[in-house]
Amino acid sequence: MKLKSILLLILSYGIITSLFAQDQPITKNYLLGGSISFQIQKNSFPSSSIGIGPGFYSQNNDNLRYLTFSFSPQFGKQISEKWLVGILGNLSLSRYENNNSQGTTLDFDRNSIQYGGGIFGRYTINPENLFNFFIEPNIEYYLFSLTVKQNSVKTEEQKANFIKIRTQLGGLYRISPKFNLSAKIGGLDYVNWHWEIVGTKDSKNFSSFYSSFNLANLFFGFEWKF
Template sequence: MKKLLLAVVILVTTIASAQKNSILLGGNVGFSSEKIGDSKLENFEFSPKAGYQFAEKWTAGVEGSIMNVKSTGTDKTEKYKIGGFVRYSTPLSQMFSFYTDLGVGYQNTSLNNAKGMYASLTPALFINMKNGFGLNFSIGGINYDNLDGKNDPRQQRLGFDFGKTLNIGVSKNFAL
């Protein structure tokens, strides 16, 4: 585990910053599986992102997420998110940039047809691998979401999960 973390840190230090008037395409893919006794829970998530870098350090765009959750003995649940984001980035070197994303949007889940909103603030590190293609690393952030279903009481969550998660994504900046 320590070797993997060291390799990730070395890899992150190789990213170059994006250029003004460029298009950003990126995203994350995630999978988790948990088994306790006879119960099994599986999550799969795909989260694409597209934006336009309108100033040297600022990017704005759209983000989405599709998640499938399967649990033993229950139906499959699907969750969708669509929203916008604003990114502020600061180059640290030719290879590395630090950035923070602020995302806000709408969410829907097939469980009780619940609908609501979400907001997230995520600091991260971008490593430029070559020609604007790079890896994104984050270790959590601040998240808020709410859902209101037909037969369920309104759900609200506020999360502060720095150090509890590790997210690795891929992105590419295309110069215009």
Template sequence: MKKLLVAVVLLVTTMMSAQKGSILLGGNVGFSSEKIGDDKYENFEFSPKVGYQFTDKWTLGVEGSILNYKESGSKTKEAYRVGAFTRYSMPLSELFSFYADLGVGYQERSIDKTKGVYAGLTPGLFINMKKGFGLNFNIGGIGYDNLSGKGTPREQRFGFNFGESITFGISKNFGL
């Protein structure tokens, strides 16, 4: 069971290869569980994306994220993100394409009523299997976010995690 959860944590991402005039539907689903001594931590995240591919290389769209996390003995807490993204895709061959997603937006955490902004750049590789079906892979990215609110210290994060995590997904291209 834990191996299955690890596979889910690695991500089930649905993205589509760029094709002018089509709609990109995608997102991430993730779950993690950690136990340290008697304390247990659980996270569940759902992050959908919808975009319009206005050229063979460029896509613009909206993205969001809902994160539920819980520590043992406490109530479930939520965090939200909503923003915009742009994707640049570059075919390397009929089989492979490189892409990079740049996303920016607003975020809020319910437990301490903090609000802020985020930005992230994530490169990836698309493998076209056949008839619009494909696989997506990335090995991390660069990210920045900040949060602040009344009575809480300001939080700022900047980091990159290339090679620290691997995500993969299955995709299908739907033309208009």
């Protein structure tokens, strides 16, 4: 699946670039930017806040602590007034702690990391305005791992790889001809997974389609055009 996914990304980028290059006036504008999102939360662990990894659940407990961080760089080329194409990456980290769970002496930690990248296109609806909206479809491939510890002893490790097809909504505010502030809030996602528990025979291939429009998926960013 890994090789097929990478080849699909390369082929898709070539097709998209060729199609727009034939019909659209090409400019010399390039874009370098990205977005950051983080969340720090105590005493609850809502499943709606999780953007990475399978198998999470919701509960309330005074001893819970949750931290997530995500960084998504982008590099693109403006191929017309309204269209931009490029490549993107993502690194997402999360940590979940439940100390003295349910009144016992058990300390429970769960740490995950997700990394990968893909290609994207961006259609800007009103590029002539200082503040404008855009639609950003993309195809991405990721690797994911999760480690579970109880009283500092590793009890389980999960791994997964997946390909994601996503359409995001966002907005840009042009603060100068070269610099933009950006914001994105979730999207519509289709994900195809391969998941396994390391050291066991437990594995699964599955797919899902869902929307992720919530404040936990609000990303702010900064862009430089050159």
